[in-house]
Amino acid sequence: MLIKGLSVKIRDRLILNEVGLEFIKGLNVILGPNGSGKTTLLRCIIGMIKPSEGRIEIEEKEKSYSPAEFFSAEMNVMDVLLAGGSKKDYMRYLKLLGIDNFINRNFSTLSTGEKRLVLIAKALAEGDLVLIDEPTSGLDLKNQINVRNILSSLKDKMIITCTHDISIATIADRVALLKEGRIIAQGEPVNVLTEELLSDLYGVKIKRIWVDDRNFVFV
Amino acid sequence: MIKKILFILLLFLSFFLSIIYGETYIPPNELINPTGIYSIILQNIRLPTVIATALIGSSLAICGAVLQMLLRNPLMDPYISGTASGGAFGAVLSYFLLVFNLPFAFLIYISPIIAFVFALISTLLTLAIGKRTGVYGLIIGGVVITFIFSAFVTILVTFISIKYPFVPSVTFWLQGEIIVINWYEDAILFILTIILVLLGIRSARKVDLVAISDEMAYARGINPNRYRIFWVSVVSIISAYIVSIVGIIGFVGIIVPHIVRRTIGGSTTLLVPYSALIGSPILLLSNIIASGILGTVIPVTSITSLIASPIIVYVMVRGIAYKGS
Numbered sequence: 001m002l003i004k005g006l007s008v009k010i011r012d013r014l015i016l017n018e019v020g021l022e023f024i025k026g027l028n029v030i031l032g033p034n035g036s037g038k039t040t041l042l043r044c045i046i047g048m049i050k051p052s053e054g055r056i057e058i059e060e061k062e063k064s065y066s067p068a069e070f071f072s073a074e075m076n077v078m079d080v081l082l083a084g085g086s087k088k089d090y091m092r093y094l095k096l097l098g099i100d101n102f103i104n105r106n107f108s109t110l111s112t113g114e115k116r117l118v119l120i121a122k123a124l125a126e127g128d129l130v131l132i133d134e135p136t137s138g139l140d141l142k143n144q145i146n147v148r149n150i151l152s153s154l155k156d157k158m159i160i161t162c163t164h165d166i167s168i169a170t171i172a173d174r175v176a177l178l179k180e181g182r183i184i185a186q187g188e189p190v191n192v193l194t195e196e197l198l199s200d201l202y203g204v205k206i207k208r209i210w211v212d213d214r215n216f217v218f219v
Numbered sequence: 220m221i222k223k224i225l226f227i228l229l230l231f232l233s234f235f236l237s238i239i240y241g242e243t244y245i246p247p248n249e250l251i252n253p254t255g256i257y258s259i260i261l262q263n264i265r266l267p268t269v270i271a272t273a274l275i276g277s278s279l280a281i282c283g284a285v286l287q288m289l290l291r292n293p294l295m296d297p298y299i300s301g302t303a304s305g306g307a308f309g310a311v312l313s314y315f316l317l318v319f320n321l322p323f324a325f326l327i328y329i330s331p332i333i334a335f336v337f338a339l340i341s342t343l344l345t346l347a348i349g350k351r352t353g354v355y356g357l358i359i360g361g362v363v364i365t366f367i368f369s370a371f372v373t374i375l376v377t378f379i380s381i382k383y384p385f386v387p388s389v390t391f392w393l394q395g396e397i398i399v400i401n402w403y404e405d406a407i408l409f410i411l412t413i414i415l416v417l418l419g420i421r422s423a424r425k426v427d428l429v430a431i432s433d434e435m436a437y438a439r440g441i442n443p444n445r446y447r448i449f450w451v452s453v454v455s456i457i458s459a460y461i462v463s464i465v466g467i468i469g470f471v472g473i474i475v476p477h478i479v480r481r482t483i484g485g486s487t488t489l490l491v492p493y494s495a496l497i498g499s500p501i502l503l504l505s506n507i508i509a510s511g512i513l514g515t516v517i518p519v520t521s522i523t524s525l526i527a528s529p530i531i532v533y534v535m536v537r538g539i540a541y542k543g544s
Contacts, residue, residue, distance in 0.1 A: 046437040065438035071291045073431050074485035084428035084439045108485075119435075131438065 001129070001158065006054035008040055008181075015040045017181040018054065022174075023160055027152045029169040030162040031193075032178035033202055038162030039068065041178070042131050045160070061158070064127025066119045068134045074108045077118055086126050093121040096150050098143075113138040120147065124154065132161040136168060166218050169193055177201050193218075222482055226496050230273075233500035233507075237269045242511035264400055271399040272506045273499035274408040275461050276471055280498025281419050282454040283472020284479070284490040288430040289447050290346075292357050293480075293534050296472025297458040298520075300357075301364035302451075303467040305341025306459035307392045308368040308375075309334035315375045318382055334459035341368055342451050369393055387466070394518030395466040397506055404464050411457050412495075418453065419491035426450075426487040469520045470527035471502055477530050501526075 001023040008016040015037045021030075032038050043049040045056060046065055073080065081090045094100040097117050107115060116138055123130050135151060136144040144167075151159055152171045161168065162178075169175045169189055176186035179201050185192045198206045198218065210216045238261070239245050245265065249257040283296035290300075297303050313330035316323050326333050341364050348360030376389045390396075399405065419426075429436045429443045436443040461468065478501075479485075479493040502519075505526065509519040 043434060043437075046434060048434060048437040063438045065432070065434045067432045067434045070432040070435070071430055073288075073427065074480055075427065076484060076486065079427060079484075079486035079488065080431060082427075083424055083431055084435070084441075085424040086439075119432075123435075127438070133434075 001059065002057045003045075004054055004057070006041075006044060006051050006056065008037070008044060008049060009052045010040070010049075015181055016044070016051070019178075019181070019183050021176055021183060021186060023158060024174050025158050026155050026173035027168075027171070028158070028160045028174045028176075029172040030160070030176050030178050031164065031166065031169045031201070032162065033164055035180075036178045037181045038178055039133055042133055042160070042162055045131060058129065061129040062127050063129045063131065064123040064125075066116070066123035066130070066132040066135070068137065070115075070119065072108045072115065074106065077102045077105050077107050077110075080107045080118060081122050081125075084126075088125040090121060090125045093124045094118075096124075097121050098146060113140065113143060117143065117147075124150075124157070128157055130157055130159045132159065134163050134165075135161050136163065136165050166193070166198070170216060170218075190216075223496075226493070226500075229500045230496060233503035234269065234273065237272065237503045237507055238265055240507050240510075240512050241265055241268075242516065264398070267399045267402055267405050268397055268510075269503065270405050271408055271465070272397050272503050274405070274412045275397070275465065275468060276475075276498040276500070276502025277495040278408070278412045278415055278457050278461065278498070279468060279471040280475035280494035280501070281415050281491055282457060284476040284494045285419060285426060285450055285487065286454060286472065287476055288426050288487050288490070289450055290349075290357060291430060292354070293477065294358055294473060294531060295361075296470060297454055298365070298467060298469030298472070299361040300454075301341040301345040301361045301368065302338045302455055302458045303462050303469060304365040304368035304372070304393075306334040306338035306455070306462035307372050307467050308341070309337030309459065310463040311372050311375045311379075311392060312337070314386070315379055318379050331460055331463050334463045335456050337368070338455035338459040338462070339452060341365075342455055343448075346447075346451070390518050391466045392462075393467055394520040395468040396516065397465045397468070397510070397519055399464065407460065411460060415453070415457060416491065416495050420488070423487035423491055430487075466518075467520060468502070468523065470523040471498055473527045474523065474530055475501055477534070 003019055003021040006016055006019040030038055030041065040049060044051055046063060091100060094103065099114065099117050102118060120132060120135060123132060135147050139147060148168050148171060170193060172189055175189045175192045177184045177192060177197060185197050195206055195208050207219050208216050209219065238250065239247055243260055245257050245261065253261050279297060286295040286300060287293050310330055313326045313333045317327040345360045345364045349357030372392050373389050376392060379386050425441060428439065429441060429446055433443040475494045475498045476490055478497055479490050483489050483493050505522040506519055509517045509522050
């Protein structure tokens with residue numbers, strides 16, 4: 001999937017500036033600080049926002065979306081999963097995320113993090129192209145690690161997530177850095193997640209530490 | 220299951236009570252083989268009115284439920300949204316043009332359509348105001364639009380009644396009065412209600428999705444705002460027709476979905492059928508009080524608003540814990 005020259009202007013503010021991206025099967029992460037235009041990018045992909053320039057080339061795929069903000073509807077988790085009329089193997093993804101016991105609970109009584117897990121499970125079950133806005137936001141450490149591992153293991157789907165959580169980017173198949181509406185780097189994590197680029201992206205000094213010969217973390 | 224049975228029993232009970240209690244009391248033994256004046260009242264006034272009341276109760280309840288889901292606001296119903304007042308204005312306007320020989324007087328022939336047009340306009344105005352002003356914006360917008368259109372109704376009806384003192388009064392239009400003597404009106408109400416129920420059940424999962432998230436709806440190929448306009452149009456058609464025959468009946472759409480949510484559940488797949496089931500008895504029982512049991516006829520919306528008020532206050536005090544759309 002390709003994005004070429006995408007620009008989005010909202011009320012005279014240039015939110016995305018000639019964004020060019022390539023996505024592959026597996027986990028694609030768009031990393032950027034708050035306000036860099038990540039959610040706008042995702043919304044362009046699903047057609048909610050029309051770009052002022054550029055285009056998006058997607059093959060015909062079933063899309064799904066897990067939003068950062070949503071309405072806390074008063075219904076069963078089962079009904080939330082069935083919303084939209086799809087019939088998919090939701091239980092499989094609920095089990096993966098460790099929330100299969102939520103199935104009969106009232107969605108509005110779950111914690112924010114639990115609700116987000118439900119919507120992530122729904123999106124993973126329904127789409128071949130899965131868009132997730134801030135997958136680990138609001139999650140405790142155990143769930144953060146769990147979600148990270150699950151997202152990186154689903155190689156037959158094209159998952160596009162945007163986040164400011166660097167630890168997801170380190171295990172991605174492809175990473176892009178979005179700074180103030182511009183892509184400043186994209187490619188494999190080891191090449192993109194360098195100290196210089198990340199310090200530039202976040203405006204703070206960041207040090208990269210190798211944990212073993214494949215994994216690294218940041219402080 | 221037991222709740223379902225209780226609600227069905229409630230429906231039959233309120234139906235039965237509505238048939239015997241009204242401006243004239245009809246003794247139950249007269250129901251099996253009605254004679255004389257009871258037969259006339261039953262066939263020409265009581266039965267058509269009771270059936271209309273049941274159908275109107277169901278329709279308004281379903282409209283309220285769907286609006287609440289799509290607009291993410293548990294205090295929405297066709298009255299608060301301004302729809303009913305717009306419809307009343309449209310209906311009265313067409314009479315006004317005719318009575319005073321003004322241009323477009325021919326519109327009287329399509330008066331329900333004019334009612335629909337203004338019901339739609341008033342709702343869109345409410346949505347436009349409400350969109351920008353947070354969770355309560357929709358309600359305040361609806362109240363303002365209702366004020367405006369109700370004021371116009373009052374003014375126009377006052378002028379009409381100078382010339383023709385026996386037209387339906389301002390109170391009829393703004394507060395409702397369910398007296399139906401035409402089986403033809405029941406037939407139309409029946410068709411509209413059936414369409415609404417079937418459409419509601421078929422669309423239930425879609426409505427649920429649009430309620431939860433616009434982004435999720437777009438991803439599944441649904442344009443949520445166009446979908447909202449579609450349902451607003453459906454609600455406007457039904458509300459306009461109801462208003463043109465019985466005036467503004469408000470608050471049923473708030474009371475009933477609230478009861479369904481508390482007793483059964485809040486998915487549209489449940490809200491539609493159960494609102495239809497509970498909407499009838501609620502309005503039937505309100506109309507029993509309204510239609511003469513207290514000695515005189517009281518406008519129906521005053522009764523429904525009293526029932527709804529504690530619910531409205533409760534919802535507000537508990538905090539509308541929902542994010543606005």
